[in-house]
Amino acid sequence: MQPSGAQPSGIKRSGSDDEAPGSSGAAKKFVPIVVAVLAVIGIVAAVVLSGGDDDQPKDAATTTAVPKSGATSLADLDWPEGVVPFPVAKAAGTEQDIDWGDRCDTERGLVALPLFSQQDCFAPFKGDNGGATSTGVTADEIKVVVYLTQPNDPVLKFIYQQINNDDTVDQIWETYQSFNEMFARYYETYGRKVKLVRYDATGSILDSVAAVADAEAIAAMEPFMVLNGPNLTNAFADTLAARRVMCISCTPGQPNDWYEQRAPYVWDIQKNPTQNQQLSAEYIGKRLAGRPAEFAGDDALKAKERVFGYIRVVGSDSAQALEDAYVAELAKYDVEFARIETYATPTELAGTGRDIISRMKEAGVTSVVFAGDPLAPQTLTTIATDQQFFPEWVITGTVLVDTTAFSRTYDQKQWAHAFGPSNLFARVDPAVAGGAYLHNWYYGQPAPADQTLAVLIPNLQFLYNPLPGAGPTLTPQRVQDLLFSIPAIASTPSTPQVSYGNRGFFPGPDYAALDDQVEVWWDATATGVDELGRQGTGMWRYVDGGKRFLPGQWPESEPVLFDPAGTVTVLDEPPAAARLPDDYVPVK
Secondary structure (H helix, E strand, O other): OOOOOOOOOOOEEOOOOOOOOOOOHHHHOHHHHHHHHHOOOOOOOOOOOOOOOOOOOOOOOOOOOOOOOOOOOHHHOOOOOOOOEHHHHHHHOOHHHOOOOOOEEOOOOEEOOOOOOOOEOEOOOOOOOOOOOEOOEOOOEEEEEEEEOOOOOHHHHHHHHHOOOOOOHHHHHHHHHHHHHHHHHHOOOOOOEEEEEEEEOOOOOOOHHHHHHHHHHHHHOOOOEEEOOOOOOOHHHHHHHHOOOEEEOOOOOOOHHHHHHOOOOEEEOOOOHHHHHHHHHHHHHHHHOOOEOOOOOOHHHHOOEOOEEEEEEOOOOOHHHHHHHHHHHHHOOOOOEEEEEEEOOHHHHHHHHHHHHHHHHHOOOOEEEEEOOOOHHHHHHHHHHHOOOOOEEEEOOOOOOOOHHHHOOOOHHHHOOEEEEEOOOOEEOOOOOOHHHHHHHHHOOOOOOOOOHHHHHHHHHHHHOHHHHHOOOOOHHHHHHHHHHOOOEOOEOOEOOEOOEOOOOOOOOEOEOEOOEEEEEEEEEEEEEOOOOOEEEEEEEEHHHHOEEOOOOOOOOOOOOOOOOOOEOEEOOOOHHHOOOOOOOOOO
16 A cells, blocks of 8 residues: 555546635535535434344345354353343243233344344343443433534535525434433333433534534533434544544444454444445455446446546545555455546536546546546536446445435436446335334324434444343443354345444454445336435436345356346335334333
């Protein structure tokens, strides 16, 4: 790997991580705002952190193999006194001697909540929980702070307008409270109740000074955990970690070692940038390199062996270091970029985009590898069509570029040749599965924050799922030990694989939940609903029924794309591996 700022040999590039001509410092912050905030809007629906279940149906054709590291069953682990998971009782032949209560589906040994993936049941606790065991943990309660953004944050206001999100801060708080009430009925917490405490931000989501002040104020409240944060700066998470307070979804994605240095306090749902680059580089190296650009929109390009160009956003101070790391990762597969282009904001592309596309064309690029924000392709694809340049567009899993809502806004003559690895998964009709369905099932009405629901549930699940296994002696270290040792949750076509710790496919311990990817291609003629429920033309197709791949598992065979056979878009019902009983009755 070359040092940050070095020029990779053989690569023609332009653009700069310095101030772009005609742009301002405030304008440069636009892209990381989009990337960081939209990263948590509607992407991680139905992700759960649980111990898994050996008896759940598995679809071998559409699930990833669970890594060998970590337990294969909760029965394989040592548990504190008074902590009895259903698999342990079953292995000992004592499951019939325990009154598991209405919250447990005793036929399957799983919590009777219709939300995939279900957690194993834990026996109701009896006895003394030991009182205070950690900051924010007393004999009676577990204090958890919910960080809420400013109601009139100008940055969020602009972003929410782009995705038609009108949920208010008050509605988000009400939704947190309603799911907290629900989960409290189903999860064993050893005589303690989770007490949510509201904290309203004092600055915008890009104000690092306010982020530090807010974190200090929250730490002074002595909570066990913080949910959410200003996702544009790591200052908030840094401050909380220094004060030994756990937080989830409280920072923009960081390199692996950043989390390790702050363990066990900072956690995430989405992959971090280095993990995403590792998977996309493997895809390009194994599936595309050394083969003709057969999916391009120009016959002359189709006949050529692929020549890769790279367009990326200058999204953070670590952008150049990440580029260097990506170039080094691709070099493992003997892949080089013929041209690298950068931009600071999507708004600047109206002026600089023509030169970017022209230089790609002049460099003989057949396949544009895109790693930027979801607004930039609107301009870049329009310019490419104006210049009669029809390459392959290879997506890399960067946030929201692979959503139907945004992809419909791109030039369809170009995007009809878009494909690549995605971190998303085939969507399921929200009327039959997921968070919206769960809230209606339990309360008989929609959640107050129905549009941001998908990001709220994973945060609460991260809080609640370790509590039964952590036992009476609840500490941050105990939570880490548990998450690192429990079985990974295997993927289905509608859910990714979820795991933490040393599973063998990412370097170092993993503090982010999502592990795998799926191959997708854009069908410009398919019709259906987008992520906002709007009917329209153009849909992402998930190859091979939505089969997902862990690091090291991308096949070396040539991809079969732009053939609808065997693909899925939106599922009418959950796949077999994610299907749950439909006869559960809410426990009030």
